[in-house]
Amino acid sequence: MIVAVASGKGGTGKTTLSAALADSLEQEVTLLDCDVEEPNAALLLHPEWEDRYPVHTPVPVYQADCCTQCGECVSVCTYNALAKIGDWIMVFNQLCHGCGACVYFCTTGSLSEDAREIGSVQCGRSGRIQVVQGLLNLGEVLAPTVIKAVKRESGGASRVIIDCPPGTSCPVIAALDQVDFCLIVAEDSAFGLHDMQALMEVLRVMHVPFGVIVNRAGLGDGRVLRFCRQEGVKVLESVPFDRQIARLTGRGRLFTAEIPEWREKMRRVWSEVEGMVSGARAGSA
Amino acid sequence: MKLAISAAGTDRQAALDSWFGRCAYFVVCDTETGEVQAVRNEAGEAGGGAGIKAAQIVVETGAGAVVTGNIGPNALEVLQQAGLRSFVAEHGRVEELVDAFKAGRLREIAAPTTGQHGGMRGAGRGGRGR
Numbered sequence: 001m002i003v004a005v006a007s008g009k010g011g012t013g014k015t016t017l018s019a020a021l022a023d024s025l026e027q028e029v030t031l032l033d034c035d036v037e038e039p040n041a042a043l044l045l046h047p048e049w050e051d052r053y054p055v056h057t058p059v060p061v062y063q064a065d066c067c068t069q070c071g072e073c074v075s076v077c078t079y080n081a082l083a084k085i086g087d088w089i090m091v092f093n094q095l096c097h098g099c100g101a102c103v104y105f106c107t108t109g110s111l112s113e114d115a116r117e118i119g120s121v122q123c124g125r126s127g128r129i130q131v132v133q134g135l136l137n138l139g140e141v142l143a144p145t146v147i148k149a150v151k152r153e154s155g156g157a158s159r160v161i162i163d164c165p166p167g168t169s170c171p172v173i174a175a176l177d178q179v180d181f182c183l184i185v186a187e188d189s190a191f192g193l194h195d196m197q198a199l200m201e202v203l204r205v206m207h208v209p210f211g212v213i214v215n216r217a218g219l220g221d222g223r224v225l226r227f228c229r230q231e232g233v234k235v236l237e238s239v240p241f242d243r244q245i246a247r248l249t250g251r252g253r254l255f256t257a258e259i260p261e262w263r264e265k266m267r268r269v270w271s272e273v274e275g276m277v278s279g280a281r282a283g284s285a
Numbered sequence: 286m287k288l289a290i291s292a293a294g295t296d297r298q299a300a301l302d303s304w305f306g307r308c309a310y311f312v313v314c315d316t317e318t319g320e321v322q323a324v325r326n327e328a329g330e331a332g333g334g335a336g337i338k339a340a341q342i343v344v345e346t347g348a349g350a351v352v353t354g355n356i357g358p359n360a361l362e363v364l365q366q367a368g369l370r371s372f373v374a375e376h377g378r379v380e381e382l383v384d385a386f387k388a389g390r391l392r393e394i395a396a397p398t399t400g401q402h403g404g405m406r407g408a409g410r411g412g413r414g415r
Contacts, residue, residue: 074341080334083341085367092359094401095334 001277002160003270004179004208008195010166012187013215016249017239018163019044020256021183022129024266029129030157034175035165036119036134036146043252047124047131055134055149056115057098057142062089067110073102097142119146123153130157144174151175168198176203180277182210183236183269188220193227200233209280211273216241234276236269288386289313289348290379295323297380303354306336312379313346316387321379322346336360336401344369352382358397373398 005018015033019041022031033039060073060082073089074082081095082102093116103111119136134150136143143165151174154160164175176182182203186196196212203210212228217238228235239245239262245255256262291308292299302308307329313322324346328338336356340363343351351364351371364371372391374382385391 077334078332080328080331080337083337083363083366085341085344085363088366090337090363090366092334092337095337095359 001158001181001274002154002162002179003273004162004164004176004182005185006164006172006176006182006199007166007185007187007192008168008197008199009187009192012185012192013239014166014185015041015163016044016255017183017185017213017215018161020254020262021266021270022161023254023256024263025128025159025270026267027128027159028157029159029161030154031129031131032150032154032160032162033131033133034147034150034162034171036136036143036150036171037165039133039135039163041163042124042131042133044249044254045126045129045131046252047126047129049122049124051123052120054117055119055121055146057096057118057145058100058113059093059096059098059116060091060102060111061114062091063110063112064088065110066108068108070107072105072107073111076101076105094139094141098145118142119149121146121149121153143171147171147174151177168195168202172199172202173206176206176208179208181273182208183273184210184212185215186212186224187215188217188222188224190223192220193223196224197227209276211236211276213269214238236272237265286316286349287313287347288316288383289343289346289351290382291326291351291353292323292379297321297378299323299379301352301354301374301377301379301382303376305351305353305356305360306339308339308353311339311343311346311348313348314379314383316383334359337363340364340367350386352386352391355399356394356397357399357401359401361394361397 005014007014022029033041069087071084074084079095079097081092083090103113118140122133124131132150132153134146136146165171211234217240219241248255248258289311291302291305292310292312293302295310308326311324326339328335331338336359340360344367352374371394373394
C-alpha cells in the first residue's frame with residue numbers, strides 16, 4: 001500500500017505526521033521524502049545515509065553546421081526554451097523540461113541530447129524505516145523529475161509513505177501519481193481549509209481516495225471539521241495543539257517515539273486506511 | 286532606425302507597458318520617418334519563457350533598439366545576441382518616449398532590471414511552484 005501525506009497549504013505538519021506514521025508501524029516501511037525543494041523528514045528520522053546519486057534531465061545541444069534555420073525546434077517548444085536569432089539557435093537550459101520534442105522534430109540532426117544534473121537522490125535507513133529523499137539543486141525548477149526518481153526507489157515495497165510537497169501543482173501531481181490513498185494533513189484556519197479544498201479537487205480528478213488528519217487541533221474555530229462533516233469526508237485523527245508535541249518536534253524528536261499512546265493511535269490510522277483502500281479496491285473490481 | 290516600445294496600446298498615444306515579456310503590444314517607430322506600426326505581443330500568454338518569445342518577436346520587426354520598463358535576463362540575452370540595445374523608461378507615451386530616445390535622455394540597460402518570472406504579476410509562481 002502506498003499512502004501519500006499531503007496538505008495543499010504548507011507548514012501543516014505533513015513531514016511530522018509522515019515520520020510519525022512510519023515510526024509507529026511495527027513492520028518494515030519505506031518513507032519517500034518527495035518535498036525535493038526542502039526535504040526534511042531526515043531531521044526527525046535521523047537515517048544513516050548509505051547511497052547518493054545524481055538525477056539528470058535531457059537538454060538539447062545545438063550544432064550549427066547542418067542547420068537550415070527552419071525554426072521547427074523553436075515553434076514546438078512549449079516552454080520557449082529555444083530562440084532563433086538570425087542564423088543561430090539559442091538554448092535556455094533552465095527553461096527546458098526535457099520533453100525531447102526539439103530533437104525529435106529536427107530533420108537535419110543539428111540538435112542532440114545531453115544530460116544535465118538537476119538534483120540527487122539519497123537513500124538510508126533508520127531502524128525499520130528505509131528513508132529515501134530527493135534534493136533539487138538550487139535554481140532548478142524540474143521538481144517532478146527528481147520526485148519520479150525518488151519514487152523509483154520504492155521498488156515493490158509493501159508499505160510506502162510519501163511525504164508530499166505543498167501546493168497542488170506539478171510536483172504534487174508527480175508525488176500523488178499511482179498512490180493508493182492520500183492522508184490530508186489539515187490546519188484549522190481559513191488558508192488551511194481553502195488549500196485543503198483545492199487538494200481534494202485534485203484528488204477527485206486523480207481518483208485517489210482520501211481522509212483527513214487535523215493537526216494542531218484546537219487552534220482554529222472548527223471550520224475544517226465542519227467542512228468534513230458536511231462533505232462526508234472521513235476524519236481519521238486529530239493531533240492537538242500541544243506544547244509537549246511542539247517541544248519534541250522542535251528538538252528533532254518524534255512525538256510518537258516519546259508518547260507511546262500516539263504510536264497506538266497512528267497504527268490505528270494506518271489500519272483504518274488499509275481498510276478503506278481494500279474497500280475501494282473491492283468496490284472498483 | 287526602428288525603435289520598439291513595450292506599450293499598452295497600438296498608436297503614438299499608447300502608454301508604456303512597464304513589463305517587456307508580458308506587455309500587450311510592441312509599437313515600432315521609425316525614428317527618421319516617424320512611421321508607426323504595432324505588433325501584438327503573443328508571448329504575453331506564454332506559460333513560461335515569455336521574455337524569450339517576446340524578444341524574438343521584437344527582433345523580427347527589424348528594430349535596432351528597445352524601450353521598456355523592466356526586462357529579465359533571458360530576454361536581454363536574446364536581444365543582445367541579436368545586436369539590439371535596450372533602454373529603460375518609467376512611464377510616458379510612445380511619442381514622448383521616441384523624443385526622449387532621440388534626445389539621448391533614456392538610460393541604456395546593461396543588466397537585467399528584474400529576475401526571471403518578473404512579469405508574472407503574482408500569478409502563482411510564489412517561489413515554490415505552488
